[in-house]
Amino acid sequence: MTNITDGDLLLKNITAQAPFPICFADLEKAVAEKIEAGPFGYIRSGAGGEQTLRNNRAAFEKYSIVPRFLNDVSNVDTSVHLFGKTYPTPLLFAPVGMNGMVHDEGELAVARAAQFLNIPYIQSTVSTFALEEVAQAAPSATKWFQLYWSTNEEIAFSMAARAEEAGFEAIVLTVDTVMLGWREEDVRNQFSPLKLGYARGNYMNDPVFTATLPDDSFESYVQGVLQNVFHPTLNWEHVRELKKRTNLPILLKGILHPEDAKHAIDNGIDGIIVSNHGGRQLDGVIGSLDALPAIVKVVNGQIPIILDSGVYRGMDALKALALGANAVAIGRPFVYGLALEGQQGVEKVMTNLYDELKVSIALAGATSVKGLRNITLVKQDGTEGK
Ligand SMILES: Cc1cc2nc3c(=O)[nH]c(=O)nc-3n(C[C@H](O)[C@H](O)[C@H](O)COP(=O)(O)O)c2cc1C
Numbered sequence: 210m211t212n213i214t215d216g217d218l219l220l221k222n223i224t225a226q227a228p229f230p231i232c233f234a235d236l237e238k239a240v241a242e243k244i245e246a247g248p249f250g251y252i253r254s255g256a257g258g259e260q261t262l263r264n265n266r267a268a269f270e271k272y273s274i275v276p277r278f279l280n281d282v283s284n285v286d287t288s289v290h291l292f293g294k295t296y297p298t299p300l301l302f303a304p305v306g307m308n309g310m311v312h313d314e315g316e317l318a319v320a321r322a323a324q325f326l327n328i329p330y331i332q333s334t335v336s337t338f339a340l341e342e343v344a345q346a347a348p349s350a351t352k353w354f355q356l357y358w359s360t361n362e363e364i365a366f367s368m369a370a371r372a373e374e375a376g377f378e379a380i381v382l383t384v385d386t387v388m389l390g391w392r393e394e395d396v397r398n399q400f401s402p403l404k405l406g407y408a409r410g411n412y413m414n415d416p417v418f419t420a421t422l423p424d425d426s427f428e429s430y431v432q433g434v435l436q437n438v439f440h441p442t443l444n445w446e447h448v449r450e451l452k453k454r455t456n457l458p459i460l461l462k463g464i465l466h467p468e469d470a471k472h473a474i475d476n477g478i479d480g481i482i483v484s485n486h487g488g489r490q491l492d493g494v495i496g497s498l499d500a501l502p503a504i505v506k507v508v509n510g511q512i513p514i515i516l517d518s519g520v521y522r523g524m525d526a527l528k529a530l531a532l533g534a535n536a537v538a539i540g541r542p543f544v545y546g547l548a549l550e551g552q553q554g555v556e557k558v559m560t561n562l563y564d565e566l567k568v569s570i571a572l573a574g575a576t577s578v579k580g581l582r583n584i585t586l587v588k589q590d591g592t593e594g595k
């Protein structure tokens with residue numbers, strides 16, 4: 210429970226110091242000026258003509274809140290309960306690969322920020338640092354492991370086992386990236402972080418993976434990763450097999466169709482992440498917030514639903530929670546914070562998002578995340594909504 214009269218959440222940002230970018234547009238601008246076009250374009254862009262990227266934002270912009278007043282909002286409970294643990298905020302770090310591209314400390318810095326803020330950290334398969342290194346850097350952070358299936362499924366099982374051994378508490382199987390989306394900005398910039406080796410962390414020290422390589426040269430690692438990471442054969446049989454091979458809860462990330470959410474439940478999956486991969490995979494896809502209501506309906510509270518893709522401010526988080534998400538995951542905003550100021554930059558971005566969310570819950574007339582479900586939302590024209 211946070212007493213939101215403790216200190217003014219906005220005025221603490223108005224100090225004599227040089228300001229840190231306060232919103233997503235300012236963050237993106239600052240990072241564009243700081244880092245090279247290749248990595249910046251890789252992070253910022255969406256697939257194809259970027260319709261999905263625009264759909265994500267449009268979906269949030271379409272909804273408006275009809276607030277309630279006179280409801281004593283001096284205490285706001287922002288905590289959420291996920292897989293047996295309580296967290297102070299409904300935020301998570303979405304899995305983002307290859308963080309070494311923007312900061313030398315890469316995932317270590319992000320996991321340390323996650324530990325400091327008590328926000329669950331989802332580490333990517335294609336991270337610059339190995340999951341064991343992240344576990345050592347942030348031993349008390351809640352860590353989940355995002356798994357990319359592998360053409361050699363023994364590698365996938367090996368990584369899942371290593372994650373369990375290292376204290377990770379869930380496996381997030383991403384289902385929307387069986388191959389890379391059509392990313393034109395990377396062609397323009399002639400940029401591939403995979404080819405530059407930024408994704409080696411979890412592969413370099415995997416005994417099953419390294420045993421398949423002809424030698425231990427840099428080129429062999431990179432070629433090995435490229436041969437393994439894309440996995441178009443992925444199907445529900447693999448999901449059932451994974452379930453047998455791990456004791457950890459399994460979430461599926463990238464679910465957009467209510468029927469797939471239903472299949473997930475039928476296959477004993479423990480949670481889903483409604484996501485279109487931040488518009489980076491298939492272009493012309495439904496905005497993730499637009500996909501949420503139908504999924505909330507079929508899931509009907511049976512398993513937790515996390516939403517990502519386009520959550521760039523506290524009000525976006527509020528709308529997703531009001532529409533029935535249990536929590537939201539943040540992608541690009543924290544990567545920009547990392548690029549600007551390492552661990553501290555990540556903490557600043559997440560804290561601003563959280564502070565805006567807290568103020569917004571209260572100003573909407575709610576006093577808890579659950580209470581947001583009772584808040585009225587209307588679509589742009591004021592007709593539809595919830
Ligand atoms: C640079 C970058 C790398 C990403 N790498 C992964 C990844 O390795 N695994 C994964 O499941 N999702 C990955 N994602 C997708 C994120 O987990 C998340 O779905 C997306 O960023 C959410 O959208 P947002 O950036 O609009 O918040 C990546 C996203 C970005 C921007």
Ligand SMILES: O=C(O)C(=O)c1ccccc1
Pocket residue numbers: 306335386403408438486489
């Ligand atoms: O860039 C991405 O969005 C991503 O998820 C990915 C997937 C496989 C290899 C490299 C990056």
